[in-house]
Every structure is written in structure tokens, then in C-alpha cells.
Amino acid sequence: MSISPxxxxxxxxxxxxxxxxxxIRARAAEWDAPLVEDDTRLTLHLWGCELRLxxxxxxxxxEITGAxxxxxxxxxxxxxxxxxxxxVTVAWDSVAVGALAPGLxxxxxxSARPVTPGYVRVRLTGPEAARFALGSLHFRLLLPPKGRAxxxxxxxxxxxxxxxxxxxxxxRPVYTVTDQQDDWLEFDIFRHEGSxxxxxxxxxxxxxxxxxxxxxxxxxxxxxxxxxxxxETALPAIARMLGLAQGSVRAWVRASADDLGPLALDPRxxxxxxxxxxxxxxxxxxxxxxxxxxxxxxxxxARRRLLDRGLPKTAFTAAAYWSRSAxxxx
Numbered sequence: 001m002s003i004s005p006x007x008x009x010x011x012x013x014x015x016x017x018x019x020x021x022x023x024i025r026a027r028a029a030e031w032d033a034p035l036v037e038d039d040t041r042l043t044l045h046l047w048g049c050e051l052r053l054x055x056x057x058x059x060x061x062x063e064i065t066g067a068x069x070x071x072x073x074x075x076x077x078x079x080x081x082x083x084x085x086x087x088v089t090v091a092w093d094s095v096a097v098g099a100l101a102p103g104l105x106x107x108x109x110x111s112a113r114p115v116t117p118g119y120v121r122v123r124l125t126g127p128e129a130a131r132f133a134l135g136s137l138h139f140r141l142l143l144p145p146k147g148r149a150x151x152x153x154x155x156x157x158x159x160x161x162x163x164x165x166x167x168x169x170x171x172r173p174v175y176t177v178t179d180q181q182d183d184w185l186e187f188d189i190f191r192h193e194g195s196x197x198x199x200x201x202x203x204x205x206x207x208x209x210x211x212x213x214x215x216x217x218x219x220x221x222x223x224x225x226x227x228x229x230x231x232e233t234a235l236p237a238i239a240r241m242l243g244l245a246q247g248s249v250r251a252w253v254r255a256s257a258d259d260l261g262p263l264a265l266d267p268r269x270x271x272x273x274x275x276x277x278x279x280x281x282x283x284x285x286x287x288x289x290x291x292x293x294x295x296x297x298x299x300x301x302a303r304r305r306l307l308d309r310g311l312p313k314t315a316f317t318a319a320a321y322w323s324r325s326a327x328x329x330x
Contacts, residue, residue, distance in 0.1 A: 010061065012090070049065065049075045080159040090159065095155060097156065105211070107124035108126060109208045112204055116259045116260075116261050117191075117256070119259060123184055124187075125184040131215070132212065132215045138177075139216065140213045141175055141197065141210065143171040144170060146196075151170075187236065225247055225248045225288040235259070253270070253272065275294055291317045292319070303318040
């Protein structure tokens, strides 16, 4: 899907140029994204793209360029939304009205089969499968309500992607690509009660259409030593990072031995019952990165413990993969 580096979008703001500049500065600070400002323009570097705000009294021009059309359209969608939230409207010169939302790929189900007592492995096929295995670990699975034909999000005249609502609202859980080759990818679903995704996996037939959007959610941390901690919901991501890590890597996982599968025999993997206790046993240093993912309250506790031990925020990841009230994602 990559095209010319000159791929882009442009538009005009008739009023509110000052407010637009303030919004871009605030988002750059919030996202820790590079921002370059001079007398002629404000340039935000994000997602491999450049968003430029160029004063043009009484308004301003907005220009977006990037190497990949998908990312340009994603930034166009995001910029339209964040400016609209402050009452600033962008009149885009050209909009891909009716196109699928940026990053959305329609795939076909090849199979859904149990691989351990707690996990179902789903294989999808489609021409865009390869890009979901690059740069980020995760994607969103888009599932229509049971018994309804899917209504996929599409780009509106405003430049924003419009998502179906009401009876057509999509279920949008996040999953990890566990394997990808040729025109297919696989992901694992952790079985738990009340899961629309588990219900879908139990009834889906080969050939069924499904949407996935992304990729997103970060990549394997680049560190001399990577220490991973996670529960059953994080096991697919940990398994992926065990294969991606460039330095040494160790993992502590709260899961049954049966669900660990081949990882139960991996000397780098330790099964544990209490992730916070396991976290306290390691000695993090300046050359390591600690990656932790589990229920939201455990992720918050892990973040506090690591900060209390003097680790800078850049030296660890503490992610909430699910909440006690909502149950595991999916």
C-alpha cells in the first residue's frame, strides 16, 4: 500500500488559525511528537508524516505529506477531529469520500481452531496481511453484531471516518498478530465468559468476511535486556516479543502450563501466580526495559513500583489490557 513520498492532503482554514496552532502545539506536547516552528509555518512530525500549518491571512493552509497513503489519511482524520473539537473547520481540497477508513483491511476467515484449553487461533487471509506484522504488535478486530451484515467505517466529506452506530455498531477488541506469512496472519483469542469474540470464533465459517484495522500499539522495545510480565491476555504479545527481541529477553507469565504450550519448555519463560511479586524480584538497570501488561489495577501498581525504584518512564511499559469491571478484552 506504500506509494510515492509525495502522497498527501491539503486544505484551508478560513478562520481560527491561532486556535489551530494552539491545538497542534498541545497535541505535540501530549504525544511527545517533534514540532518545528518558524515565521512561515508550524510543522508536526507524526506517524511518518508531516502536518504543516502555514499562515495565509486571514486563515491558514493545512498540508499533510507522508510516504504511505494510509498514514496520510489517518492523520487527516485525526487533524480534522482535533481541530473540530476546538471549533476549527478544515475545508480539504480533496477527500476520498466513501473509501474505507484509513488502515481498514477486509479479510477472509481461513480457520478458527483451539490450540490449547484456553486459546483459539484464528487465521485470516487477504492481500494486506503483511503490513499488520510490521512496526506494531496489535490491531483491532471489527465484528458486526450477530445476525447483521457488516457496515464498515468509511471516509465522509469532512475527511473524517464515520463509524456505524446503534444496531450496526462494531465490536472492536484489540489482538496481537502471532504469526504472518504470505497473504495470511494469525492471532490467538483467550477464552472467557461473556466474550462476543469467543462467541464469534465458535460459530464463524471459513470464507466469512471480517475487518481489521491498524496496525498499532507499539513494537517490541529495543533494549539490551527485556523483562516481560503478563497474564493470559498478554501471553500472545509476550510470545511475539520472545521472537522479536534483539537483546536478551525473559518472561514471567501468569497462565496455566497447558496454555503456555511450547513456551512451557522455553528456559526464558517462568510461570508465576503473582505478577507483582515476580516484578519485585528483578533488578532493573539502565540497559533494560520492563514490559508489563495485565488487569488495569495491576498495571497501575506496577507503574508505581517501577517509578519508586527509580526507573524513568522511558525504561518501562505498564499497559492495562483489561479491567475487573469489563472483564478481559474481547
